[in-house]
Amino acid sequence: MVDVLPTISRVPGFQVAGVACGLKKNGALDFTLIVSDTPCTAAGVFTTNQVKAAPVLVDMERLKRNPDRIRAVAINAGCANACTGQQGIDNALQTARWVAERIGCAEDEVLVMSTGVIGTQLPMDKIRRGIDLAVESLSENNWETAARAIMTTDTRPKMASVNVATENGPYTVAGIAKGAGMIAPNMATMLGLLVTDAYQSPASLEVLLRQAADASFNRIVVDGDMSTNDTVLLLANGQVGVIEASAAALPDAVLSVSRKLAQNIVRDGEGATKFITVHITGAPDNETARIIANTIATSPLVKTAFFGNDANWGRIVAAAGRAGIPLQPEKLSLWITPGEEYGTRLDSLLLFEQGMPTHYSEQQAAAIMSKPAVSIYLDCGSMGNGCATVWTCDLSHEYVSINADYRS
Amino acid sequence: MVDVLPTISRVPGFQVAGVACGLKKNGALDFTLIVSDTPCTAAGVFTTNQVKAAPVLVDMERLKRNPDRIRAVAINAGCANACTGQQGIDNALQTARWVAERIGCAEDEVLVMSTGVIGTQLPMDKIRRGIDLAVESLSENNWETAARAIMTTDTRPKMASVNVATENGPYTVAGIAKGAGMIAPNMATMLGLLVTDAYQSPASLEVLLRQAADASFNRIVVDGDMSTNDTVLLLANGQVGVIEASAAALPDAVLSVSRKLAQNIVRDGEGATKFITVHITGAPDNETARIIANTIATSPLVKTAFFGNDANWGRIVAAAGRAGIPLQPEKLSLWITPGEEYGTRLDSLLLFEQGMPTHYSEQQAAAIMSKPAVSIYLDCGSMGNGCATVWTCDLSHEYVSINADYRS
Structure with missing residues (x-):
């Protein structure tokens, strides 16, 4: 296993922001935006719960159609947008549309994630405000703030990164995650977002993420419950150039980051003392x-x-x-x-x-x-x-x- | 459904006792003996846990061989006699042997049940004392004491009975049970003992008990854990005569008693407020x-x-x-x-x-x-x-x- 850092300095080509837009009653950070300067290949693993939240349905569809041109991920905490019917789907799509307008890409190049209480509609005025604030504060160095803005009952942000040296130069795999309760063998209320500046084809990326999740996020238990929103995404922007050959270490790096994030979720399990x-x-x-x-x-x-x-x-x-x-x-x-x-x-x-x-x-x-x-x-x-x-x-x-x- | 009483007055031909023999540190009642004046047909349903306690293994074997001549059941609380190896089996057999000697029957006509802490051997001197004390205090009217003596973390005794009128005269189905934690869909740490003075062949009795348990004891959940000791026994001594024809109400009566006992287990679930x-x-x-x-x-x-x-x-x-x-x-x-x-x-x-x-x-x-x-x-x-x-x-x-x- 490679050395895993508990922080993220920067991942070339990715800009992030974490802001407060009023979704959480206490005024805490509650909206995260991750934007890649260039289109990414992307893969996702999702909850196997039969009751899937709107953002899960939207992302599953988008990754099936555009796994090679994802530009951004918007994540809100405080409202899960689950059990919200057609309006929930429309709100998830609207969120993506607003992000696309602001950063200048097609709306189906944006993914969305939500976490929080089930069964209430997203307050779209606050989402709009979150997008505006986030776009203004995008930076390569905001990872800790981004990790904080996806927390719900978590007591601390969860981050991990790995730097991999290759003959074509170094690349980074980094990830943030949230989740503290409803953690079961099949992911539960957890969100994870991993990014890398390495390149990998969408098909390989999916296999790689599935294997990593299976040996990390799917190996943790807090309470055996599984949520409607579980999602882990992996975006690869290939900024270091096409180095598929030298990406041999990529599965190991993705697994290492995933495992560290998963273990940190257990460590921060609701009420956990051990x-x-x-x-x-x-x-x-x-x-x-x-x-x-x-x-x-x-x-x-x-x-x-x-x-x-x-x-x-x-x-x-x-x-x-x-x-x-x-x-x-x-x-x-x-x-x-x-x-x-x-x-x-x-x-x-x-x-x-x-x-x-x-x-x-x-x-x-x-x-x-x-x-x-x-x-x-x-x-x-x-x-x-x-x-x-x-x-x-x-x-x-x-x-x-x-x-x-x-x-x- | 028939009327279920929360008490047991007497079941003709069954004598019972509950005594304290020192298995529980606090000196509480911890040993129960049920003796039928005449041989009973009997059936049992047992834990599906792969790790089965010694008394479970002994009873399963005996009910396979002698389902038509069971005379007594000895139950101890405080020690589960589980994970105790060959010595645990020997101790369960010795318990039955001592009971048989005292009441005058063959040793394989006695069944045993244990509940309590896993992994310690039965203190046989105390068991011996329990048998001696119990035999001396056998009576048809001791059911509540008997129900108390099988409690562990239970806060109250669990009893139920039904009187069934038939053209050949009335008969009774009565039962006691214990269990408060480790209660899962498949019985968990629960012991139940039902008796009736009706007659039923061993084969019919087994089908009847299995169906009743499936709709009662196997429908309750406290914490999802299942123990090594779960056992429900049903003994029919046929004292009212061979009334198989008029025993049509027997399945309903057994189910009613089982369901009441099962619901009382949930009501007394560890820490339950609802x-x-x-x-x-x-x-x-x-x-x-x-x-x-x-x-x-x-x-x-x-x-x-x-x-x-x-x-x-x-x-x-x-x-x-x-x-x-x-x-x-x-x-x-x-x-x-x-x-x-x-x-x-x-x-x-x-x-x-x-x-x-x-x-x-x-x-x-x-x-x-x-x-x-x-x-x-x-x-x-x-x-x-x-x-x-x-x-x-x-x-x-x-x-x-x-x-x-x-x-x-």
Whole structure:
């Protein structure tokens, strides 16, 4: 894996802005605009929820038709533009049209994303104001402001970037993301936008983004809910020239940025006090390993035990047992390790071996469980070579408070 | 549906006892014994968790071999006897053996159930003491004590009974149950024991119990977790004589008792402040309706919204959308109704119609949501005639507290 920076300095040819246009009641930043000086190839991955928000439907259609000439993405927070019928579609299209008029491109070269409360129409006067303010403040150096303006219940902005050296010169992959609740294995209320000045054909870009999302944004769990708006976009403006050959490192760079953003979403999960890595080995295959990992990561009993610093292997094993995957209980073994990296290292503690608890020290277990990051490693025995890693967080009082009060 | 009583007076031929033998640290009742004067036909439904506790494995085997001569059931709380290997099996068998010696029957005519913490061995000296104390206090009138002695995090005992009049005289179906957390669509940490003095062949009894459990215990959700110990047993001692013909009302009586017990489990769900009925119509078929209902009932975002008295139809619709069932979002309609019975009655409020929110009164919605029982009715449109009802509760601060502290 390459070095991932937690900031974004600039990505040649991309100008960004984050402004406040009144969508959020508290006056916080709520509108982001990203503009490329030249047309980009682009790809997107979208929510699999049957109820898709208007901007999702619009972007899916546009990327099918114009994946090689995207110029801008407009993102608003505060209103999800979901369950809004034909007027919601019209408002999404109008947003894109206004952006196109202001930056000088065709309206179908603009994509839109929305996040926030479901079921209310976009207040178009505020959107108009957001576009005007954003266009005026576009700059190559506004990435942190842009990342802040897409936040909802997030407590901090999420950014990551990678610089890749090639024989044709360096290029950058950078991304911003938002999301803190409704985070499930298939993306949930999360928005992500990645950009690069490398070049890649639309078809390759789509494969590359899908693979990266599958190993990052689709491997995180906050609460198992999946939203109507989930979208990750990747725009490539090719400003460094056509360097498809030397773009060999591009998948790795996109994956690295995606994974860092995804992990930051979990770290900032609603009410989260702990970052938890769930690693499964010895499953029949990778897909079954992933199902077992997701079942553990989604279990309220496992998540509350982590909140209580309780090395409750019984709940972990019981969650694995109900994942719907054939298991041989007498072959299960389970370790916990302090930190984000799972393992059977010296500082790992074997809690459960061949179907039964070990005589581990409760004191040592509690010491590991009280760390801000803890890893679970469950080996299913000799059933196969399937393995998977999923990241999640604990379930705290604060999660309940946030979500019992969200609309009020 | 027949009249269901919240108590059990007596069931002819069944003697029961609930005693304290030291399995619970606080000295509370923790051991229950149910003895039939004569051999019973019996059936059981068990957890589908791959990790099955020792008593589950023992009972499954015994019901396969002796479904027509069960004499007793011993139930301990405080220790689940799960993940305990061969010694756990040996201890379950020893428990049955001791009971058999004391009441005078063959050891394979005794069934066992356990609930409590996973991964510790049964303290057999205490079990022995429990058996001795229980045998001494057996009586036909001890049902409430018996129901209390199987509680773990339950706050109240769960009992129900039905008296059925037939031309051969009346008979009774009665049941006790426990369970408050780890309650998922497929039974979770719940134990149920039903008895009747009617007669039914083992094969019919099994079909009857399976159908009743499917429409009751398998329709409740507290937290989506499923335990290693779930068991529901049904014993029929036929004391009223062979009245198979007049036992036509038996399935209805068993279902009524099962449903009341199941609903009481949800009502006593860990930290629950609300009883929620989720009803789906217009799905492709009953099974898909049930999947949609379960997805809504398991969603942490839906459950926290209920805790916050928030008529957040957006989360309900989004949960339905991620259930993996094809839906036409523009045909969805959603009502809420105060009380346990869903409907489109005068006091129902239409929140969402044909894919979009209605102009409902937030005040009226909040008034309904603040009731101790609320029903959701989601119609999926004209896709089919599939319908399903599931019962659940909200997700509160108290749930997190209970489960963050359970082992300590």
